[in-house]
Each structure stands twice: as C-alpha cells, then as structure tokens.
Amino acid sequence: MKTNYLILLCALVGLESGLWAQNTTEIEIQPYLQDAEPHRMTIMWQTNTGGESVVEYGLTPKLGKKASGRDYEIDFSARKIHKVVLEDLKRFTTYYYRVKTGKTRSDIFQFKTPPFVQDEKDFRLVAMSDMQFDSHEPRKFHEIVNQGILPYVEKEYGPKLEEELAFVMVPGDLVQSGSVFHQWKDHFFNPAQKLFSKVPVYPAPGNHEHNSDFYFRYFELPKNGHPAYAEHWWYKDHGNVRIIGLDSNDGYRNLKQQMLWLERVLKETAKNGEIDFVFAQLHHPHKSELWIPGEEEFSTKVVKLLEKFTNDSGKPSIHFYGHTHGYSRGQSRDHKHLMVNVASAGGAIDNWGEFEGRDYEEFSISEDKYGFVLVEVDGDRDNPKFTLKRISRGNTITPEDNVRTDSITVYRKAVLPDTPKAVFPVDESVDFKGFVLKAGDFASSMPHAFHGAAHWQISATTDFKKMVFESWKQFENWYYNENRQKDDDLRDEKVHRLSPNTTYYWRVRYRDQHLNWSHWSDAQEFRTSAKTK
Structure with missing residues (x-):
C-alpha cells in the first residue's frame, strides 16, 4: 500500500513540475535594438512562450516608466517575438531598460538615442x-x-x-x-x-x-x-x-x-x-x-x-x-x-x-x-x-x-592639391618605342596631406578626346600579401610603344590621400621619333 502512495505522490509531483515548466517563460533571444530615432527606439526579444510584451525604462537604473507592445509568431511552436516601441524620448540621451514577459525579466541594459x-x-x-x-x-x-x-x-x-x-x-x-x-x-x-x-x-x-x-x-x-x-x-x-x-x-x-x-x-x-x-x-x-x-x-x-x-x-x-x-x-x-x-x-x-x-x-x-x-x-x-x-x-x-x-x-569639403608641373617631355622628341613621363613634386595647403595617386593621359588631340595612353596609380596596392606600389613616388610613369613620327599631348593630375584631385597640369606637346630601317 505504501508503494502505491509513493507512486501516486511521484506522479503528482511530476505533473506539477511539468505544468510549472510549461508555464515558465524563458528569454531565448535577449533584447536587441531596431529602427532608432532621436525620440523613439524599438526593442525586440524572443521567448519560448507568448505573453505580455513590456519594456520598463528610464533615465536611471531605477527605470520608472513602462511601455507595452505586442508579440507575434516566429515559427510553428509556442515561441514568440516581442516588439515594443518607446516613444517621446529625449534625443541623444542614454536610457536604461529591461524587458518583461510574465514574471520573467531581462537584465538592465542601456541605449542612447x-x-x-x-x-x-x-x-x-x-x-x-x-x-x-x-x-x-x-x-x-x-x-x-x-x-x-x-x-x-x-x-x-x-x-x-x-x-x-x-x-x-x-x-x-x-x-x-x-x-x-x-x-x-x-x-x-x-x-x-x-x-x-x-x-x-x-x-x-x-x-x-x-x-x-x-x-x-x-x-x-x-x-x-x-x-x-x-x-x-x-x-x-x-x-x-x-x-x-x-x-x-x-x-x-x-x-x-x-x-x-x-x-x-x-x-x-x-x-x-x-x-x-x-x-x-x-x-x-x-x-x-x-x-x-x-x-x-x-x-x-x-x-x-x-x-x-x-x-x-x-x-x-x-x-x-x-x-x-x-x-x-x-x-x-x-x-x-x-x-x-x-x-x-x-x-x-x-x-x-x-x-x-x-x-x-x-x-x-x-x-x-x-x-x-x-x-x-x-x-x-x-x-x-x-x-x-x-x-x-x-x-x-x-x-x-x-x-x-x-x-x-x-x-566633405575639398581642399585641392597644387596643380602639378609637367616636367618631361616638353616640346621635344622622344623614342616612339618607349620613354618615361615626369612631373614635379606633390604639394598641398592642407595639413598632413600627402601624395595619394597620379593620373596620366596622352592624347592625339589637344582636347584629350582621342586618348592613346592612360594610367592611374595609387600610393599603395596591397594584393596577394604584397604592396605592388612599393617605392613608386608617383612622379613618373613608363610609356610603351606609340606611333612613330607623331605629335602628341600629355598631362597629369595628383590626388591626395583624402581623395581630392588637383587640376590637370598644362598640356604639353611632344613628338615621337621616326621609325628607322
């Protein structure tokens, strides 16, 4: 007989424990912040069951205010996502808050509008x-x-x-x-x-x-x-x-x-x-x-x-x-x-x-x-x-x-580097099989600005609408664990074969590390050598 009473008691305890477990709300995803505005903040969290969606908040850890929202299904189980929108907040202000579903509360967190x-x-x-x-x-x-x-x-x-x-x-x-x-x-x-x-x-x-x-x-x-x-x-x-x-x-x-x-x-x-x-x-x-x-x-x-x-x-x-x-x-x-x-x-x-x-x-x-x-x-x-x-x-x-x-x-505002000086070639003949363009030093009125990039162009016309050569190099180019621009001071650029016995025009502009381009240098004329037999 004592054995039967013991079995009955264990069954009742087990049933009560199961019901308690089913009614216990757990926060599965802690509160996270969404859609912030100077006077508004949205707070969301997930629980294993449905229930009230409440955020307690205030300017101190004592909180003192309360706002309610709603919950909605996230999958086909009893789980719910909760969403509460806090309104009429002060801009650029720190608030303390915690979320509450049933008797379950989160820790106290902070956010700033x-x-x-x-x-x-x-x-x-x-x-x-x-x-x-x-x-x-x-x-x-x-x-x-x-x-x-x-x-x-x-x-x-x-x-x-x-x-x-x-x-x-x-x-x-x-x-x-x-x-x-x-x-x-x-x-x-x-x-x-x-x-x-x-x-x-x-x-x-x-x-x-x-x-x-x-x-x-x-x-x-x-x-x-x-x-x-x-x-x-x-x-x-x-x-x-x-x-x-x-x-x-x-x-x-x-x-x-x-x-x-x-x-x-x-x-x-x-x-x-x-x-x-x-x-x-x-x-x-x-x-x-x-x-x-x-x-x-x-x-x-x-x-x-x-x-x-x-x-x-x-x-x-x-x-x-x-x-x-x-x-x-x-x-x-x-x-x-x-x-x-x-x-x-x-x-x-x-x-x-x-x-x-x-x-x-x-x-x-x-x-x-x-x-x-x-x-x-x-x-x-x-x-x-x-x-x-x-x-x-x-x-x-x-x-x-x-x-x-x-x-x-x-x-936001541009401070242009100084216009670079075109150094070579200037109204002279170069080897049509290849030569090196040269320009002057980088300079800028902006404090701590340095030479970030150079852009070179050669054209068959003075309006630079018939481009025959163009190159844009930056002060660094880290690719495959190697800086391919190492030791390039950006003041010269190799030009390979052009048409022989032809007149061309070239120019260059410099960029600083803040993405500000200078004006183009004055266009300079040069001629390529004749093709020898």
Whole structure:
C-alpha cells in the first residue's frame, strides 16, 4: 500500500513540475535594438512562450516608466517575438531598460538615442558581414564581437558601449541558411547579444538568408522603400549620414522599382542640406579582387548611381558589401566614393589563390582575413569628415588581435592639391618605342596631406578626346600579401610603344590621400621619333 502512495505522490509531483515548466517563460533571444530615432527606439526579444510584451525604462537604473507592445509568431511552436516601441524620448540621451514577459525579466541594459544633425555630434558605427556559421570555426562570430568589437571600442573610446557606438550595419549573410530557424538564435543573435542589446543593428539581406520570412520577422527596418517590397530596400538617417539598405539578391536586383526608388532617394539626398555623407549597403560586390565570380552587375549599376550622386552633390559616399569572405577597400577614380568589403565576420575565408581574382586599379588593399570596419563620423557643420578603419582578427594561419590594417579619412569639403608641373617631355622628341613621363613634386595647403595617386593621359588631340595612353596609380596596392606600389613616388610613369613620327599631348593630375584631385597640369606637346630601317 505504501508503494502505491509513493507512486501516486511521484506522479503528482511530476505533473506539477511539468505544468510549472510549461508555464515558465524563458528569454531565448535577449533584447536587441531596431529602427532608432532621436525620440523613439524599438526593442525586440524572443521567448519560448507568448505573453505580455513590456519594456520598463528610464533615465536611471531605477527605470520608472513602462511601455507595452505586442508579440507575434516566429515559427510553428509556442515561441514568440516581442516588439515594443518607446516613444517621446529625449534625443541623444542614454536610457536604461529591461524587458518583461510574465514574471520573467531581462537584465538592465542601456541605449542612447540618435542626435539631430543640428546637434553636430560625432558618432561611430561598425560595418561587418558574412558571419554565417562555419563548422571549422564555430565560434568565430562570437570572437569577432566579444574579443574584437567590444574590447576595441572600450580600449580606444571608453567603457560605455552605448555612448561610443551608434549602430551596426550588416550587408548580408547573417546566417548560413535563413530558412533554418535555430540558426538565427544560435548563430547570430546569441553570439552578439552584448552588442545588439545596446546598439541598433541594420542588416541588408544576403543570398544565404534565402529571402526567409524569419529575416523579415526578426528585423524592424524602415518602411520607406516600395510598399510591395517592404524592408527589401530602405533608408535611415543618423546625424549627418544617410544609410541605405538594398537587396542585391536574385528576384529583387532586377526589379526596376528598386533602381527608380534609389534614384529618387539620391536625388532628394543631394538637395538635403542636413546630409553630408551616404553609406549604402548591399550584399554582392561590384568588383572583387579575391573572387571574381561573386561580382554582380546590379551592384555596378548601384555604384554608378552613387558616383553620379557624389559628382552632382559633392557629398562623399560609400557602398559596403560582403559575399567575398575577405576585406577590400577601393575608391572610384573620378569621385569621392569608397567601395568597401566588410567581410568576413565568421564565414570561411576566401584565401588567396583559391578562386579567380584580379588586381583592379581601384583597390588599394585586399586581404584574406577576418575582421570588422569601424567608421568615425565628424558632425561638425563647417568641415565634416569620416575616418574608416579596418580592424583585423587575422586568419587561421596568422591570427591577429584587433590590428588596424587600413585607414582612410574623407572630408566633405575639398581642399585641392597644387596643380602639378609637367616636367618631361616638353616640346621635344622622344623614342616612339618607349620613354618615361615626369612631373614635379606633390604639394598641398592642407595639413598632413600627402601624395595619394597620379593620373596620366596622352592624347592625339589637344582636347584629350582621342586618348592613346592612360594610367592611374595609387600610393599603395596591397594584393596577394604584397604592396605592388612599393617605392613608386608617383612622379613618373613608363610609356610603351606609340606611333612613330607623331605629335602628341600629355598631362597629369595628383590626388591626395583624402581623395581630392588637383587640376590637370598644362598640356604639353611632344613628338615621337621616326621609325628607322
């Protein structure tokens, strides 16, 4: 009889424990920040069950205010995503908050609202991509965030992450397969929870997202794109920067609605006196030195629009991308436009020699390493600028601990270098089989400016419409672990065979490291020697 009572008691205890477990709410994805505005912040999180969606917040850790939102399904289980929008916040102000579902509360976190452009506040952002899971390096994205971004920001700027970093841009391939539910929690959100709980994250879809519903449920992106393709393309302003998200994936890159929208946005941005810089992001490269097959024509069209925007408005621009798993930084020849591959934050590195590559003249550096990009934006209305830095974590052969391997500063306003002097040849004869153009020293009134590039042209006509030779060289060209521009002072350029016994005209211009071109030198005439028998 005692045995029967014991069995009954155990069954009741087990039933009660099971019911308790079913009713216990767990936060599976810690709160993360979305769609920040000077007076508004969106907070999202995921729990294992449904229930209330509440954020407690305030200007001190005592909190004191409360806002409610809603939950919605994320898969076919009891799990829910919660979304709460905090309204009527103070601009450029730090808030404390925690989320609450049922009796379950998160830790207390902090965020800082964005400034208005009139506040003239400096800020920083991180750009990284392709953190998709690699079974050979399963904790790489966790490392990029927790041994890379977080300690780097603290060491260089200060311990309060929400004060020192404004937002994160991610141009695609957040997970290995966007249609596999657990990867979002295990491979993207959880490794970066210490970052995303304090700093808003703005992604653009990559090919590995597979246009999944999970992607669009997990993110609350601006709804200012085309209404039929909500969140596929959008823009967001932060201070004096407009960030633009685009969809370069199959099925969307050929939609005329996206290009027409981008044209309209860039046209409006050119006239907008509050925007100094445009930072666009899309997944596929315009050009890829490490992996040519990854290039996409859509991205080339986007680059041409950004170059035109920069040319018409005088406002520098960047397009961030990924897809190729390595870092590259290039710049358009005739425009203040940067092209920056911000991978890899986790995906297996595309090592030199594994795939077809090419040494493009636009690029100053490419490297097969993990890492992230940090951009410092100056909000000064008189002379705003941004500085882009590559922070490397190395690769599996040569690890690196937050080493800065690249940096460039670009100013909104141009201070042109001095016009170079054409030295040789000047009204004289040269060997038609080959000779060397020579120009004078680089000079600029801008402090600390140095010789960044040289552009040489030879034409059969004085208007330079019949070009027979053209060369553009930059002061560095890191390709396949070698600086191919080492020891080139950019003041001379070899010219190979021209037509004999012919009159030509040549000129040169110099660029500084901030992407400012000088005026062209005066055109000089020369003649090639006659062909001997």
